[in-house]
Amino acid sequence: MSACELDRPMGKADRPRTTGQLMKSMRKLGDYDLDVDDADTSIEIGSAQEMELFDRLVVRGRGNSTFERAGPFWQMACLRARKYNVERAYVLVTNYIKWRDEFGVNRTTVDNDSEYRALVERGVVEACGNRDQDGHYVLTVRQCRTDPGRWSPRYAVLAAHVAIESLLVRFPEAQAKGVAFVNDMSGISMRNMDSRVPREMFAAFRDKLPVRFAGLYVVHPPMFMRMVAPVIKMFMSTKMQSRMRVLTHGYDDLKLHFDASQLPTDFGGSYPYSHEAYMTFVSEMQHHYNQQRSINGELFSDNKAPAEDSDSGKEPSICSAATTCSIHEAWMDFTIEPDNERFV
Incomplete structure (x- = not known):
């Protein structure tokens, strides 16, 4: 993606208007073969x-x-x-x-870019510190909070990256075991969908970010996403397909993969989380960049x-x-x- 495209918010003309248009743009995700092999547990951290x-x-x-x-x-x-x-x-x-x-990761921080700070504060991507039953640390994506008409793909990727970075910094074992994603799609519409963002993220995951892709839990997918997901999976490797779980029964399905103590309270669990504390941590972490x-x-x-x-x-x-x-x-x-x- 060109720099100009990365910095351009989504216009009305870019917004997918039909499931067919969305399917055409999203099926390209199957082209990305991510590093999803199981972690090497034979070597202990710090050994x-x-x-x-x-x-x-x-x-x-x-x-x-x-x-x-x-x-x-x-x-x-x-x-x-x-x-x-x-x-x-x-x-x-x-x-x-x-x-x-x-x-421009080192140049763009929550303390020197108000638009970037506003996006991170909105909580589109949250790094709570919780784990699934396989022991993978989790990033929670709340897609209904996105506004591609305001924030460009560059901002979206930076917000996801700083959340990943915070996990790798706080939990060394996440570097080896990988990071799983919970994509909460409740309440979304086509206006929340910018197909450029997942394509850019998948490209970064493939050979640029120091993180293993441990899996994806898609929660509350709307009807159009239920139609698109099987098509996307058709073009993925077998291992990638096994790491993508579409949970059509909402938060109750998450309890099949998470202990209640590891689910945030709004997902029906008891895991405590303060986004204000997360913002403070991000600010402190980014201060080290300089x-x-x-x-x-x-x-x-x-x-x-x-x-x-x-x-x-x-x-x-x-x-x-x-x-x-x-x-x-x-x-x-x-x-x-x-x-x-x-x-x-």
């Missing part, structure tokens, strides 16, 4: 074996400025997301940092960019000061305390 593979990855990326700008945290996240395959992890690290550059370091580990103030990157036209380092320490110390900087894992 000597994991650190040995991490060292090999660092050696593989040495001399690549894009790779080194990522820092230990994202290098490890990519290694886990690619099941400890060093070569594939190396490619993912460079792809992810380039993607952040292209999307705590830059050069490739050799020299720290810089919030407003001073590394000399190696200042003339390259690329984004500054996304690492915090903690990433100059060991990878384990970096986890401590990025991870909230166990008693505060929930946003309450």
Whole structure:
């Protein structure tokens, strides 16, 4: 998708008017073969074996400025997301940092862009910290809160990305096990549907984001979506099809896949969540974007960019000061305390 298209909100002429038009645009999702293999549970997080593979990855990326700008945290996240395959992890690290550059992730925060903040505050995508019965951390998408006529695909993808980022930062195991999505479609209409957004997200999931796609729960699909979903699944791989569940009986069906203690209260569960606390966490997390370091580990103030990157036209380092320490110390900087894992 061109930069111009990414930044253009959906006009009335773009809105699908019939199920056939929606089906034609959405069936392209089947072209994306996402990384949905089961996680490698034979390697424990923080183990000597994991650190040995991490060292090999660092050696593989040495001399690549894009790779080194990522820092230990994202290098490890990519290694886990690619099941400890060093070569594939190396490619993912460079792809992810380039993607952040292209999307302007480091430049766009909830504190410097009011439209972006308004979208994140609306709660279209929520990272509550809850998990399904398979142990996957979950992102909840409330599609009725979207307004493609106001927010462009770039804003929509940035809001989804920061939610994913918050899970990976808070829960290292999500990097290895993957993230599942609950798409609550109750109350939506065609005006909430912008087919450019899922296509852009699927493209990012395929080879740019350091996250595994663990599954999709579609809740309360309207009639037109019930007609479209089988067609989309026809063009997906068998494993992708198995990860997509259409729950036509609403929130009650979610209880087949979630314990009640892991469902938000408005889904009939008891999992506590404060969106205000989530917003505070996002703001704090994004503040770390500007705590830059050069490739050799020299720290810089919030407003001073590394000399190696200042003339390259690329984004500054996304690492915090903690990433100059060991990878384990970096986890401590990025991870909230166990008693505060929930946003309450």
